[in-house]
Amino acid sequence: xxxxxxxxxxxxxxxxxxxxxxxxxxxxxxxxxxxxxxxxxxxxxxxxxxxxxxxxxxxxxxxxxxxxxxxxxxxxxxxxxxxxxxxxxxxxxxxxxxxxxxxxxxxxxxxxxxxxxxxxxxxxxxxxxxxxxxxxxxxxxxxxxxxxxxxxxxxxxxxxxxxxxxxxxxxxxxxxxxxxxxxxxxxxxxxxxxxxxxxxxxxxxxxxxxxxxxxxxxxxxxxxxxxxxxxxxxxxxxxxxxxxxxxxxxxxxxxxxxxxxxxxxxxxxxxxxxxxxxxxxxxxxxxxxxxxxxxx
Numbered sequence: 414x415x416x417x418x419x420x421x422x423x424x425x426x427x428x429x430x431x432x433x434x435x436x437x438x439x440x441x442x443x444x445x446x447x448x449x450x451x452x453x454x455x456x457x458x459x460x461x462x463x464x465x466x467x468x469x470x471x472x473x474x475x476x477x478x479x480x481x482x483x484x485x486x487x488x489x490x491x492x493x494x495x496x497x498x499x500x501x502x503x504x505x506x507x508x509x510x511x512x513x514x515x516x517x518x519x520x521x522x523x524x525x526x527x528x529x530x531x532x533x534x535x536x537x538x539x540x541x542x543x544x545x546x547x548x549x550x551x552x553x554x555x556x557x558x559x560x561x562x563x564x565x566x567x568x569x570x571x572x573x574x575x576x577x578x579x580x581x582x583x584x585x586x587x588x589x590x591x592x593x594x595x596x597x598x599x600x601x602x603x604x605x606x607x608x609x610x611x612x613x614x615x616x617x618x619x620x621x622x623x624x625x626x627x628x629x630x631x632x633x634x635x636x637x638x639x640x641x642x643x644x645x646x647x648x649x650x651x652x653x654x655x656x657x658x659x660x661x662x663x664x665x666x667x668x669x670x671x672x673x674x675x676x677x678x679x680x681x682x683x684x685x686x687x688x689x690x691x692x693x694x695x696x697x698x699x700x701x702x703x704x705x706x707x708x709x
Contacts, residue, residue, distance in 0.1 A: 414469070416503055419458035424451065427460055430468045434492050438529065439521035439701060442475065442489040446606045456489070457511045461500055469495045472504040474511065474518070485592055486512065488520040492529065501532045509708060516708045519590070524700040538704035542589045542680055545687065547695035549675030552639060552668035554693070557661040559616070560653075565662060568613030574599040576615065577643075580625040584645025588680055590703060607631050607640060609670055616646075616659055623650040626663045630672055639667020641677040644686075657689055 419427045428448045435443035451458075451473070458473035470493035474486050491508075493500040512518065519541060522529045559565070568577065574596035582593045602608055607629035616624030624647070629640040641663045646656050664675055675695065679687050 414461055414463050414500065416459055416461045416507060419453045419460055419471075419473070421453055423460070424453060426468050427451075427453075427458060427471055427473075430460065430471045431490055434490075434494065437526060438490060438492050438523070441521070444606070447489075451489070457508060458489075459504060459507045461493070461495075461503060463495075469493060470500045470504050472508055474508050484513075484516055486516060486518045488518070491520050491533075493532065496528075498532065498535055502536055505536050512708045514708055517705060518708070519703055519705040521701045521703050524702050530702060530704075533704045536706075538706045541703045541705040542682060544701045544703060545679050545681055545697045546699040546701070547677050547679060547690050548638075548698050549664070549693070549695045552664050552672065552675060554661050554664050554668075557658040557665065559655070559658050562619050563655075564617050566615045566617055567611050568615065570600070570603055573613075573615070576622050577613065577625055580615070580622050580647060581643045581645045583647045584624070584651075587648070589682060590680065602627070605629075609666070612666060612670075613643075614659070614662055614666065616655060618650065623647050624655055624659050626659045628663045628666045628670075630667070630670065631676065636674055637672045638674050638676040639664055639670070639672040641667075641675065644677075656686070657693065660689070660693055 417423065428451065431443050431448055456473055456476050459471070460468050461470040463469050472491045473489035475489050476486070491504060493504065520533070521544065522533065524543065577599045578594050578596055585591050609628055609630055612628040614626050614628075615622050625643055625645050626641065627643040629642065631638045631640050641660065644656060644660060644663065646659070667675065677690065677695065679690060681687070
């Protein structure tokens with residue numbers, strides 16, 4: 414077998430391997446749209462071929478701004494279809510050469526994919542957290558009702574990126590696995606397939622932004638889903654029931670856009686949020702494990 418750096422002329426083989434195995438691993442950055450955007454010049458990527466020149470393993474490290482600013486990095490993919498542990502180790506060793514001491518890297522894998530989990534553990538990865546995928550069967554919900562002096566405002570591109578970061582980062586900073594977002598990464602969301610023009614809502618108390626939620630659109634399992642993400646309330650306004658109302662506003666936005674079901678993810682240790690989602694009709698459909706590694 415031999416390892417090779419992914420270059421533009423080899424992109425096709427890398428992309429095909431990712432598509433072939435994206436149902437086995439976390440596919441957050443393996444959709445058709447994400448793979449179309451993949452550029453070997455912008456991230457470190459390698460493949461391993463066997464004696465028949467067939468790709469049997471691939472790795473790619475995302476280099477987004479929010480990761481760099483937090484000394485973090487996330488894998489697009491780290492997977493080998495070979496049972497030989499040396500294949501996995503060789504992929505990872507080549508990625509390590511691009512990292513600095515103290516850099517923190519992480520990846521997600523499905524909880525029930527035991528062989529993939531064992532492969533990660535053999536090369537030194539440790540469990541950071543569990544993440545649940547939740548779905549809701551329909552978007553027939555109670556209308557959102559906020560106290561007096563509260564109002565919803567729709568995100569304005571080119572104006573509200575910093576407000577989004579401020580509220581989202583403040584609301585999430587106590588969560589395990591928190592990575593701050595940048596204004597640039599918020600602007601990039603508007604280029605994604607799941608973006609809804611009116612899908613980002615701010616909650617204001619008088620003139621102060623205190624909450625945010627993003628509603629996206631996705632299509633899988635032959636169904637149109639409203640995807641809820643970045644649901645955050647700043648700490649001093651938490652515990653007032655505002656998150657529940659913001660969730661309902663998000664699902665209503667999905668229904669207004671012709672979407673059929675609801676979809677979101679939550680950290681397993683975030684008991685308060687998980688309980689809220691269950692009360693609002695969501696149920697667990699899948700579980701992922703986040704593994705992390707710190708270069709020493």
